[in-house]
Amino acid sequence: MPETPSKRQLLQGNEAIAHGALAAGCRFFAGYPITPASEISEQLATLMPRFGGTFIQMEDEIASMGAIIGASLAGVKAMTATSGPGFSLIQENLGYACAAEVPCVVVNVMRGGPSTGLPTSPAQGDVQMARWGTHGDHPIIVLAVSTVSDCFTTTIKAFNLSEQFRVPVIILSDEIVAHTRECVELPAPEEVYIINRIRPNVPPEWYKPYEGDSRGIPAMASFGDGYRHHITGLVHDDHGFPTENPGEILNFHQRLTQKITRGFPEIMMTRSYRLEDAEVAIIAYGSVARSAMRAVEEARQQGIRAGLLQLITLFPFPRSHVTPVLKHCRAVLVPEMNMGQISREVQRVNQSFCAVVKHNRVDGQVITPDELSTRLIKL
Amino acid sequence: MSVSAQTIRHEYLRHNKKFPHVWCPGCGNGIVMAALLRAIYRMELSKDEVVLTSGIGCSGRMPTYLDFNTLHSTHGRALTFATGVKLANPALNVVVVMGDGDATAIGGNHFIHAARRNLNLTAIIINNSIYGMTGGQYSPTTPFGAQSTTSIYGHIEHAFSIAELAVTAGASFVARSTVYHAQLLDKLIEQAMHKQGFAVVEVISNCHVQYGRRNQLGGAVDMLKSYKENSVTVARAAQLTPEELEGKTTIGVLADRQLPVSTEEYEKIRLRAEQSGGKL
Amino acid sequence: MKKNQASRYEIRFSGSGGQGLITAAVIFAEAVGVYDCQFVCQTQSYGPEARGGRSKAEVVISDAPIDYPKARRLDLLLAMNQAACDAYFRDLSPGGLLVVDATLVEQYPTSRIVAIPFTTIAKEELGREMVANMVALGAVGVLSGHVHAASLEKALLARVPIGTEELNQKALQRGMTEAAKVQLDTLPRSIFNDDEV
Numbered sequence: 001m002p003e004t005p006s007k008r009q010l011l012q013g014n015e016a017i018a019h020g021a022l023a024a025g026c027r028f029f030a031g032y033p034i035t036p037a038s039e040i041s042e043q044l045a046t047l048m049p050r051f052g053g054t055f056i057q058m059e060d061e062i063a064s065m066g067a068i069i070g071a072s073l074a075g076v077k078a079m080t081a082t083s084g085p086g087f088s089l090i091q092e093n094l095g096y097a098c099a100a101e102v103p104c105v106v107v108n109v110m111r112g113g114p115s116t117g118l119p120t121s122p123a124q125g126d127v128q129m130a131r132w133g134t135h136g137d138h139p140i141i142v143l144a145v146s147t148v149s150d151c152f153t154t155t156i157k158a159f160n161l162s163e164q165f166r167v168p169v170i171i172l173s174d175e176i177v178a179h180t181r182e183c184v185e186l187p188a189p190e191e192v193y194i195i196n197r198i199r200p201n202v203p204p205e206w207y208k209p210y211e212g213d214s215r216g217i218p219a220m221a222s223f224g225d226g227y228r229h230h231i232t233g234l235v236h237d238d239h240g241f242p243t244e245n246p247g248e249i250l251n252f253h254q255r256l257t258q259k260i261t262r263g264f265p266e267i268m269m270t271r272s273y274r275l276e277d278a279e280v281a282i283i284a285y286g287s288v289a290r291s292a293m294r295a296v297e298e299a300r301q302q303g304i305r306a307g308l309l310q311l312i313t314l315f316p317f318p319r320s321h322v323t324p325v326l327k328h329c330r331a332v333l334v335p336e337m338n339m340g341q342i343s344r345e346v347q348r349v350n351q352s353f354c355a356v357v358k359h360n361r362v363d364g365q366v367i368t369p370d371e372l373s374t375r376l377i378k379l
Numbered sequence: 380m381s382v383s384a385q386t387i388r389h390e391y392l393r394h395n396k397k398f399p400h401v402w403c404p405g406c407g408n409g410i411v412m413a414a415l416l417r418a419i420y421r422m423e424l425s426k427d428e429v430v431l432t433s434g435i436g437c438s439g440r441m442p443t444y445l446d447f448n449t450l451h452s453t454h455g456r457a458l459t460f461a462t463g464v465k466l467a468n469p470a471l472n473v474v475v476v477m478g479d480g481d482a483t484a485i486g487g488n489h490f491i492h493a494a495r496r497n498l499n500l501t502a503i504i505i506n507n508s509i510y511g512m513t514g515g516q517y518s519p520t521t522p523f524g525a526q527s528t529t530s531i532y533g534h535i536e537h538a539f540s541i542a543e544l545a546v547t548a549g550a551s552f553v554a555r556s557t558v559y560h561a562q563l564l565d566k567l568i569e570q571a572m573h574k575q576g577f578a579v580v581e582v583i584s585n586c587h588v589q590y591g592r593r594n595q596l597g598g599a600v601d602m603l604k605s606y607k608e609n610s611v612t613v614a615r616a617a618q619l620t621p622e623e624l625e626g627k628t629t630i631g632v633l634a635d636r637q638l639p640v641s642t643e644e645y646e647k648i649r650l651r652a653e654q655s656g657g658k659l
Numbered sequence: 660m661k662k663n664q665a666s667r668y669e670i671r672f673s674g675s676g677g678q679g680l681i682t683a684a685v686i687f688a689e690a691v692g693v694y695d696c697q698f699v700c701q702t703q704s705y706g707p708e709a710r711g712g713r714s715k716a717e718v719v720i721s722d723a724p725i726d727y728p729k730a731r732r733l734d735l736l737l738a739m740n741q742a743a744c745d746a747y748f749r750d751l752s753p754g755g756l757l758v759v760d761a762t763l764v765e766q767y768p769t770s771r772i773v774a775i776p777f778t779t780i781a782k783e784e785l786g787r788e789m790v791a792n793m794v795a796l797g798a799v800g801v802l803s804g805h806v807h808a809a810s811l812e813k814a815l816l817a818r819v820p821i822g823t824e825e826l827n828q829k830a831l832q833r834g835m836t837e838a839a840k841v842q843l844d845t846l847p848r849s850i851f852n853d854d855e856v
Contacts (some may be wrong), residue, residue, distance in 0.1 A: 008692075008693050008696070009693060010685070010688055010689040010692050010693055010699070010701070027467075028463065028466065028467055030462075030463065046652070049645070049648045049649040049651075049652035049653070050649075050652045050653055050656075052649060054466045054467065054645060056462070056466060058459065058462070058492075059488055059489060059492040060488065062456060062459065062489075063456070063459040063462070063488075063489055063492070064459075065459075066452065066453070066456040066458075066459025066460045066462070066463065066489075067459050067460070067462045067463035067466070068463055069452075069460055069463060070432075070450070070459070070460040070461060070462060070463025070464040070465075070466075070467065071463035071464065071466060071467035072463070072467075073450065073460075073463075073464060074430075074463070074464045074467035074468040074471065075467065075468065076467040076468075078463065078467070092453055092456075093453055093456060093459075096452065096453050120704075120705060176702065176728065176729075179702065179703060180700055180701065180702045180728045181685060181688055181699075181700070181701035181702075182692070182699065182700050182701075182725075182728075183692035183693060183698070183699060222468075223430050223448040223450075223464060223468065223471060224427060224428060224430070224448060224468050224470065224471050225427075226427050228426055228427060228446055228447060228448050228449075229448070229449070230393075230397075230442065230443060230449045230450075230451065231449065231450045231451065232443070232450075232451035233451065233452070233453055234451065239395065241397045241443060242397075242443065287728070290726045290727050290728060291726075291727050293726040293727070294726045294727040297726070366729060368727075368729075368731070369726075369727050369731070370731075
């Protein structure tokens with residue numbers, strides 16, 4: 001096993017995601033080339049075999065998603081990375097991972113959309129798709145990254161949440177974060193906090209693959225380790241067998257939802273910046289949060305008491321973090337490189353506490369600090 | 380063999396909650412399942428080291444009934460799931476059972492690439508020329524002119540020949556049988572599972588309910604009889620003219636070749652990566 | 660508005676795809692960030708084409724963590740062709756410095772300019788036109804005053820393909836020597852003020 005680089009190095013966001021995955025213990029990556037996510041594949045094609053892991057380029061994104069589910073079921077932490085068009089293709093098997101509770105991480109480096117869209121331009125158009133893209137009611141965790149350092153740490157966090165709650169976790173990046181190079185100092189492997197899925201500790205004949213523990217999360221056996229069991233995307237009972245019994249169907253849905261609800265405190269992550277005395281605030285995520293931070297700084301120099309709530313967790317929507325900001329501020333600005341996908345969520349939780357103002361850009365251009373500070377000053 | 384076929388079946392069937400099965404009386408799927416179990420029994424594989432994967436459709440339910448590590452995946456994607464399982468744990472013996480629509484329509488792309496990639500997997504494709512579970516719509520192997528619920532005026536497309544497709548796509552081992560030739564079938568499955576590389580066994584099977592009924596082919600017994608009458612071995616087929624082969628099903632081993640297997644090749648990649656430190 | 664980020668220094672490397680401008684910017688950023696231990700952000704924008712088309716790469720240097728990663732008012736613009744010079748000149752801050760490849764840029768929009776024939780030097784003195792980016796990198800390093808020469812050299816050696824180290828190093832040195840001849844204090848103080856020439 002090679003030494004993990006622990007010295008200061010200049011990395012792209014995409015490269016940092018690859019390093020984060022390896023640090024989290026990911027040893028299987030399947031992907032399909034797509035701008036602006038391809039560097040993640042390229043990095044892992046080089047690094048994965050050095051860590052004793054496996055890289056494979058599949059025939060499409062549907063296959064990539066299938067392969068990472070298979071690898072995870074065989075006990076190996078797995079990830080894929082794509083952009084909008086590929087994210088559309090993975091949705092079918094993403095739903096499978098939700099239903100069968102297969103831990104895995106999906107990175108979507110968002111480009112301008114819809115359809116083939118603007119492959120080399122930044123956008124944040126896939127936010128609601130990350131939440132609701134696959135059919136049926138399902139729990140999901142969606143995280144957003146804004147810096148190279150975030151790419152590393154959030155990828156580790158994504159794997160930890162995925163393993164802890166047995167859910168697919170989606171990381172939303174964007175072209176700016178993906179291709180920006182910054183210096184990071186990667187920690188030594190022993191310094192990284194890692195969560196691994198709970199393995200069954202009962203004899204195989206007692207094992208029920210979908211019986212939740214006190215928090216609703218079932219212990220997970222790997223194929224080949226003696227706990228022969230059945231995995232299906234059909235609604236199933238505690239044994240994993242298909243069921244049409246209304247009571248068992250209801251149990252299935254309730255447990256899937258409740259295991260996430262119970263985990264809210266661990267799952268919901270935000271960063272506050274100068275919010276203590278803020279009268280106006282920005283709620284932002286991804287690369288836009290960086291422009292927002294600069295805008296807040298410049299608005300403050302103009303005498304405006306501005307602050308920023310940066311969302312790391314987009315879904316489950318961090319209502320408990322957002323509500324206090326809405327209550328304490330006169331107005332909240334929600335800038336996004338889309339037509340307003342998180343502002344819908346902010347408006348949903350805003351019970352007439354304050355004015356929620358959208359600021360949207362879909363022209364393939366970055367939202368600049370200037371345009372945000374101008375909006376802040378007028379709020 | 381001293382042990383009865385029934386004993387073997389009961390050795391591998393799951394005895395906790397999951398019966399009755401969904402297959403119609405007389406369905407060929409049961410014959411394929413029993414042949415697979417005889418092959419596994421003869422190979423003396425432990426249940427723990429077998430992973431049985433399927434897609435969606437009637438064939439997709441097979442893993443539910445069997446006491447292995449079983450994976451009922453999404454429609455057409457069984458090979459992609461199996462690819463992940465095999466690469467993550469190459470010690471597992473991974474068998475993928477699919478239907479004709481599953482493997483060659485929605486999963487056609489995965490199928491040809493799995494054959495090209497040559498991972499050590501065994502693919503059993505039960506070809507009944509129809510989408511049975513959804514009510515008898517035409518599939519990529521429905522013959523020209525045939526009736527189905529989506530071709531009531533006669534089918535105007537041409538059928539894939541699955542085994543020949545697998546040969547062309549580069550599979551290491553390709554064989555074909557029918558459900559009538561049950562003993563040939565278990566030998567072919569055994570050979571396929573022993574094979575290092577991607578191995579395909581196409582099984583011509585009867586869906587008398589959705590296909591036979593609409594095409595005046597009679598019931599299950601009539602269809603099996605027709606398989607008996609219209610099948611020729613590979614050796615015999617070599618002596619026949621194309622005209623004589625018209626309407627016949629060639630059974631036996633169609634391809635058996637030694638190609639580099641991707642799990643073994645990837646081991647070499649790991650070694651190269653480690654030695655070079657990523658710089659070539 | 661008062662420019663609060665006094666510590667921020669912004670450079671843009673621009674030209675056409677295939678001139679190696681992103682490589683130059685990455686080496687610059689690595690020198691500043693990894694070896695000089697300053698805060699740095701390197702970004703780029705590009706089109707679908709691998710060669711030709713407009714290409715730009717930016718490096719933002721700061722002594723504090725960098726929020727907004729892209730350049731806003733350039734302190735130094737390197738333009739390796741006329742199109743880039745015309746397109747990005749207006750992004751320079753008034754006190755910013757324009758550095759152009761004198762081989763490919765003929766019309767100068769300001770007198771606050773350093774014009775060095777990077778491509779000619781690469782082609783005729785070093786024998787390989789493709790190292791013009793490294794000649795330019797050496798010059799930008801010196802003219803920016805924001806990176807140590809030794810750091811730039813270390814970063815270059817770590818990034819260029821095996822077997823080309825010597826050529827690239829020579830190109831970098833050549834650019835540094837050329838830039839050292841420039842007397843910045845004799846240039847007009849503003850890109851808009853030509854009277855002081």
